[in-house]
Amino acid sequence: MITALGDEHFMRMALAEAEKARQSGEVPVGAVIVCNNVVVARAHNQTEILHDVTAHAEMLALTAAAGYLGGKYLTDCTLFVTLEPCPMCAGALHWAQIGRIVYGASDDKRGYCRFGREMLHPKTKVEFGVLHDECQDILQHFFRKKRLW
């Protein structure tokens, strides 16, 4: 019997990726890409260690998923990410025609929503608020600690 795993299950995996970022001194954001209930990519923010602004969790996961699946379109995939994607990541998700996006915490200052729904592909479904508090807490704790340094 195949039991479909819920959104919270995969968001917990994305949170575990965010935790890896935190431990490396990176802004703690994590992402997981799932296709037919199978995890095809997982990644965390690595902009500091790679000196690369494009190394957001979503971008690394997109590239890994496309490599794993052997095609650049991810129409049958869901991205789970702990934070609302930024415009760069939303633009990449548009190009990938990703089937569904589930994010945890919102990002009013740097998220894509400021620029409207058209940032994403018209067929992409979006949900948010899954494990919202955990996703927000790990970020708030990180930045609070930074300010104390």
Add this chain to the structure above:
Amino acid sequence: MITALGDEHFMRMALAEAEKARQSGEVPVGAVIVCNNVVVARAHNQTEILHDVTAHAEMLALTAAAGYLGGKYLTDCTLFVTLEPCPMCAGALHWAQIGRIVYGASDDKRGYCRFGREMLHPKTKVEFGVLHDECQDILQHFFRKKRLW
């Protein structure tokens, strides 16, 4: 005596990159990043060969420039790119705080301008239309040929 090279000079290099893309069957877009009159990165679109929607010329050039310069901010750099950047690339250029962007042809359908100037960092200067006809011609010729296939 150091002679400052003009925008056309570097746009010709970006066009040479676009030509490499065309020869590989990729949408012909090329980019060059220049810092204090020195080319620190050059790249062309490789989305097909890499099966990766994020492998736009600008993204590859950004990553290469940051690697070469050893830092992720490109405030003293100019990006020369043959086509108006898409929202993904504009988002990446925002994060990199690039000093200046010079593009050749406009992209009314897929360019970042649809979403407004705020897609870019407030300090980034933008110019366009340099070698406009050449930059547009290589793209139009590519797509015209595709439609004939």
